[in-house]
Amino acid sequence: MEGLNLRVYDHREESHLSFTNLVKKRETASFVKVDDVIGRENDKNIIIGMLFDPKYNGERVSVIPIVGFGGLGKTTLAQLIFNDASLVEHFDLVKWACVPEIDNQKVVLGKVYKSLTNNDSHDLSIDQMKSGIRGCISNKKYLLVLDDIWDESRDRWLDIMSLLECGQIGSKVLVTTRSNIVAKVVGTVPSAYNLGLLTDTESWNLFERLAFKPGTEESNRTTWTQIGKEIVNSCGNVPLAVRAVGSLLYTKDSEQEWRLFRETQRSKAKLITEGDYGNIMPVLKLSYDYLPPPLKQCFAYCSLFPKDYEISKAELVHLWMAQGYFDPSNKDIGDYYFTELLGRNFFQDPEEDELGNVKTIKMHDLMHDLAQHVAGDESMLLSESPFMLSDGVVHVSINLRDVDNRWEAPPSLLASAKRTRSLLIKSSTIKVSSLESLISGFKSLRALSLRYVGFKTVPNSIGRLTHLRYLDLGRDCSIECLPDAITRLENLQTLYLDGCRRLKRLPRDFTRLAKLRHLLMCREILTDLPSRFGKMTSLQELSGFIVGESTGIDSLPALNLKGILDIKFRKWRSDAVSEAQKASLKENQQLTFLYLDLSFSDEII
Structure with a gap:
């Protein structure tokens, strides 16, 4: 310096x-x-x-x-x-x-x-x-x-x-x-x-008072009321938004102008930045401007989720980690960022688990508009095909409404692949050729999510994504095994396999993923963990430990797992008792044994 x-x-x-x-x-x-x-x-x-x-x-x-x-x-x-x-x-x-x-x-x-x-x-x-x-x-x-x-x-x-x-x-x-x-x-x-939102009736009464001129003929009001109620629904029952929209429409003297305004609601985030909504965006953005820089980028990243989407806290924090927003060795920082944004009312409707920990949140529509505004052209949420991407796009989320069509990656998406760091695809059935194209083209990806994307095989080309840190292979995939090439993802930190309900085994060299910290998988079909699994000392989160042919319970002490630990016994091991003694898990107060239907289980405990 x-x-x-x-x-x-x-x-x-x-x-x-x-x-x-x-x-x-x-x-x-x-x-x-x-x-x-x-x-x-x-x-x-x-x-x-x-x-x-x-x-x-x-x-x-x-x-x-x-x-x-x-x-x-x-x-x-x-x-x-x-x-x-x-x-x-x-x-x-x-x-x-x-x-x-x-x-x-x-x-x-x-x-x-x-x-x-x-x-x-x-x-x-x-x-x-x-x-x-x-x-x-x-x-x-x-x-x-x-x-x-x-x-x-x-x-x-x-x-x-x-x-x-x-x-x-x-x-x-x-x-x-x-x-x-x-x-x-x-x-x-x-x-x-x-303080809560207005009711639908209260929002309409406020809008009606502000938008309609005194003496408006009833014949006109009947048609305009129908249009107006559709417009009010887009305001999310927020008084400031209803006031701004109502005051704006007061100056529109024709039904055609009201209809045009209704149609432009889809690009509301763009409109409110151009001043048509009065002071909505400055009021909302004031909260954003007060945030410390790390929280600003975390909030802007939330623009990739659709409106009214139930956002998983774990998923969001893992995605932030993949982008380098905090040190991956300390996930508590990511949890702290999440709690700060929730405490400052950027998130709402928190859902808690039985222990009182927040599992999911949502964003109000206007907060979502704010996230899209501050993210600018670097982040794009695409919900209709065909679509175009700006040259400077860094994060892309694709949420196609028609889930029955087999989706093929458009050239515009592949053309912007060099700079793209996030590619989140939801609600689509993707062609194998498109999956190959995405993997071949998006070599700089840090996060790839194929949630709710139906596919049967993962191509070997997945190993080319050497910068990848976050990989979600979906909730509805039917793959039975992972390609060995996945073990070349040496920077991978988070791997979601919990939707792969037909997955029978992990690759033999799976332990080469030395930086893997969070592994979520479906335990119903998986019968074993790879040998030398205990060498994965970076692991902090594991949805379940499986005692099988290759891995005994004595591998646990080497791991740095946090939180609740579920253990599932799938196969008799001749040294099961001595392995359990070596595991020394007596002090683990959050230990849970699953499927204790084997004759040796009581002896192990």
Whole structure:
């Protein structure tokens, strides 16, 4: 670096400056026209009930967070609550402050000071501002609304709380934030209030109020209503989206223009970047701009999944790992990235297993649009054939709707193969010739997924993908054996074989896959593991260990497996008892034996 006169470039500083410039434009006020708000009356009543309920009283002040992603109407809800007449009778002081600041305690204190005292703080020191805040709320029961908090620092928040605690018991702080992490940092109640979507009826009522001009003839409205409801369905019941679309269509005076707008919904992600949807994308993108660089690329990669797709956490983290987004030796980093994005509301609808661990998530349609926007032309999700690819495409996901046709790789796809790092093919039956072409052409692939792709054999040319780190051979494949050439994938980290329900054996030299860390396979048909399997010391995840003719249970100690370990006995071994003693698995609290129907099993245990 010194020889080339290079300097360290801190991307975190760039993200911080970008975020700071954006939040300067987001100053909010406490006023709202109540008649313009639809669908939040129940939310308002619940939170006002929490503000009045003595069980939410802390020693001095209680903090109630309202959480949800951008555009749900958190600020609008807080405004509704703030302007409710009952608050004036309950609290001595009701004040509003917008504080979307990071790492700038003086600015935050200045805004709180101005809110409480109605005086500017430009010429005041921090001590003077703190003294003014304490003097204003001392011995008063107050409600302070802090809108749009982003700062996740517990220390800075405790510093503010030390000032706010001088009010009377029963004082409340109402916080709005996009981040569950922030909510946990600031909240004092058992759980934050998670703001949900509008109902279909509420979305339509809001759209109808904004899109139709007064006095529109009923004969016109009948036809326009049908078109309008189809358009509203594409807004995902997000108030900001419904408002933006409704306001836009208010300026369209003909049925033809409404029909044209409906047809362009398929390219909504493109439209919202061009400004036709008002400020939807800037509002959503603000959350993205605040992310650290590693999380930005992880989120952008999610654009490869179809809308409303149930995304497996394990699959997603393994794909991130294949792209080099984190050190493969520490999968915990990938799990941390996933948890961070979930906590910041980029993901939704988490499904948990019986142990409470998140297994799958989904993305809201608008978050999916955001992912496609930030990914740009480098990532493409293709759902209709024929299709064209841009020259700079790096990640490709193909999800053809017609699963009955045998799909053949188009020339446009093969032409872009040199730079492509991900190729994810779902919902298609692929021709053997196309599979050969893909393997021959996409020599730079890091990830290849053939999930739900029907094929009977894996060509030997698979061994040419020397850079491949992730391979999913599908959920409906009928292969009975893997080619020996697969053992040449020396960089392979993740191998999904759990959908190969006819697979009888693994290649003899399978242990040459020295970097393999995650092996998921179907155990129903597989009768044995290759000899010397215990040498695969990089393995961290194995869906099941099989005791067979070539491999005994004594191979386990050499492996670095984590989590639950299932052992299946498929064949009697003459040294089974001594091998079990060598395995020394007494301390493994997550050990599970499957199919213990052999006469020696009790003796082994």
